Amino acid sequence: MAQFFDEPSRTFNEYLLVPGYSSAECIPDNVDLKTPLVKFKKGEAPALFINIPMVSAIMQSVSGEKMAIALAQEGGISFIYGSQSVEDEAEMVARVKAYKAGFVPSDTNLSPEDTMQDCLDIKQRTGHSTVAITSDGTANGQFLGIVTSRDYRVSRMDPATKVKAFMTPKDKVVSAPEGTTLKEANNIIWDNKLNTLPIINKDGTLAYFVFRKDYSVHKSNPLELLDSKKRYLVGAGINTRDYAERVPALIDAGTDVLCIDSSEGFTEWQRLTLGWIREHYGDRVKVGAGNVVDAEGFRFLAEAGADFVKVGIGGGSICITREQKGIGRGQATAVIEVARARDEYYKETGVYIPICSDGGIVYDHHITLALAMGADFVMLGRYFSRFDESPTRTVTINGNYMKEYWGEGSSRARNWQRYDMGGKKELSFEEGVDSYVPYAGSLHDNVTGTLSKIRSTMCNCGALSISDFQQNAKLTLVSATSITEGGAHDVILKDTNVQPIR
């Protein structure tokens, strides 16, 4: 007979934290959210930490290079999506590693032969109004000038007017040579009242832009996640099909950590992929695996050599795996069981394998619950997709700003490798949807708000570190009626359209 689990599987919404004693030291400023990213032996430190327990999902609509840079600035890490060619993924990683805080490769470029209409189109596409004009219209061509919105008048000029007729040519542009420090660049910006300073290589090609606004961003990131060469840390997704080609390219590009991106991790394919990496790189290359939802799955990946294990099937906001295939498990139950298995494995072997709760985070407090249940960090897709830094278009729907967000199992992503169980190299049916999410502004502002809630709750529970929180948090299941009690209830929420009658 089939095996039945005694308890129903539960979601984060069904739990609450019960406060613990908060001493006078329990203030948000004293909470340390640093957490291990990869496995380590008892008494040793892990080779990789993250400074906040948040990583961005391995998805086309979430983790591009902008996301990776913005999240590393806050102390977390992105996993660049693997559902693109090996070359494109490796280039994205290389661009994150080449990024020098404050020095930005130009992503908005045209040639002098392009037109004003091209300027309008590219501005719409990238959201940037400063266009680098280079000989070949690339980010690193011969620098010839710049165009900003001040250089053309849409109402008065023919859209076919060539860029060379209205650009500010290079001899009128204040620039600085390669090797200029960020501080020097900032001084030039201030002295000349500039918004943008092009940095030019010796051979006259464009190296970077320094933007006035970025200098202040750089200065206000105490938790930023840097490697020993002061470059941002970045992760990358791989699959269980082309790893022999993809992994070396990603390692050459400078990837700090890999993660097998798959809807189901308890498979021979994952064991083979992990085995291949160990055979070729030993423990030097760090790689997460998943996803699993029970102790057996965890044990399998731990023994196969995973550096961290991702937990969650079917809980993602865009995921319809449970509807399509009837597999999965409530995210809270999955995390609790896998965390127990992780702790047992640690007791038995002295090796701590961090676990990542992946998908299903709707409210900020779900992150706090996941940590209390034993997750070492969480992976978020929908959350990050709403920000300026996600790679998708912003659109308006009924007057509201929205961003696109689609699943890797949707036909839009065509990520068949993520779902492949052998057979034809294509998605046989969809396991994800294509959707919109409300636009929410900058990653920095949102992550700051989320972290302050996590820190505050941890203080209520008397915990100043994640491991302390995992060990001492008190959690309770809630009844359906107490969920209702938890929101605003029995009041009529104020509405701006209400007309006073007196």
Ligand code: RVP
């Ligand atoms: P969420 O944060 O709830 O949006 O979930 C994101 C997670 O959903 C991803 O990290 C991944 O594990 C999963 N995912 C991605 N695509 C799909 C799909 O198309 N079914 N699911």
